[in-house]
Amino acid sequence: MTSALKENIKKVLQHQVDEKQFSSFMALMEEKNFEKKALLCEEGVVCKYIYFIDKGSCYSYLTEPDGEKQVVQFAIEGNWISDLFSFFSEKKAIYCVEALEPVNVLALNKKNFQIACDTIPWVDRFFRVLIQNAYVALQYRIAKTNSEEADARYKEFSKLHPQFIQRIPQYLIASYLGIKPQSLSRIRKESIHKA
Amino acid sequence: MTSALKENIKKVLQHQVDEKQFSSFMALMEEKNFEKKALLCEEGVVCKYIYFIDKGSCYSYLTEPDGEKQVVQFAIEGNWISDLFSFFSEKKAIYCVEALEPVNVLALNKKNFQIACDTIPWVDRFFRVLIQNAYVALQYRIAKTNSEEADARYKEFSKLHPQFIQRIPQYLIASYLGIKPQSLSRIRKESIHKA
DNA sequence: CGTCTATTTGAATGTACTCAAAAGCGGTGG
């Protein structure tokens, strides 16, 4: 159970972590399980945790005034997910985080996050780098969203996240890519003809 | 010259900073000036600094294989800009950062960034929160890019960044919004008719 | 099996794009 998180920390920090320090970090996290469709974070409610996914998958989305759901992020084993704005500001969340499958997570609450930052030397840096990597990836994604057409975006997405294609319903991927499910269906049909 | 940076730090950390610590932080930054059209950061070259803009404005962009420029970020007085990926990884930059007007900046190099993080207690947290805020804003922006049409995106941009509308050429704003300059021109014409 | 949800397909519509050209604007040099 702990090894996925340890791997994640090693990968982000790009160096080994002290075993004892890792244990104290782990001790601050709560194991939680959610059923499919359960909400790990809910729009309008302060989001109390950031989640590390040990098994299963989730996604976060924004609900438009017209009721349309706009997918923002997918997360599977080895990823972190939350409404960061809500978690850090302690204001109401604007996103929901929902389980796509039954999930096992390690959940870190704000108090323990603070304790970790204050008492374990690499934690502050770990979260800075984690968010920084996510930010850099997102900047690139928005540039591509702006400049490329839907079929190219889908192709890039499949290449970058082949695991997601397997496990995530098409209409959610469509939303993530900024298109309608019907359009994604047609794009897939086209790409089969060509391939 | 220092007051803008001090304000920025106060705003991000949401508390006052010790005067002495601030001075040591300032001492690690280099004042630099650039002419209009100068490159603060260049694609293909490791980006050595993160910049705090004291006066003037800049923008960052990606160059597509077909030569098209895709604007990623604008920055004016009080903002930070860089190619973060390049700065932190010390790999070649994928973006250029270019001066839109003559600019005065405070530039922080990697070595001094490290020193600051290691010796001044709030610096690690400052950059984490800075990037975190940028990340949160970007997530929201991409959700809106995906769900809203060009006219709504322009309207939201004008509301959120009225200063940018004044100072930034329209064809760059168009690129940032993911549309062509011709389309933005038409959108503006429409919005005047309605207003 | 029946129900509910997801995906596919078709036809008509709409938004933004391309190509092309004109008009506006700012700076430079004769």
Add this chain to the structure above:
DNA sequence: CCACCGCTTTTGAGTACATTCAAATAGACG
């Protein structure tokens, strides 16, 4: 001072891509 040049913005006409509306399949789950 004005003529000219380069660059930005505007405008027009035709096109392409994605959307909407509608309906038919296909899958998943009890």
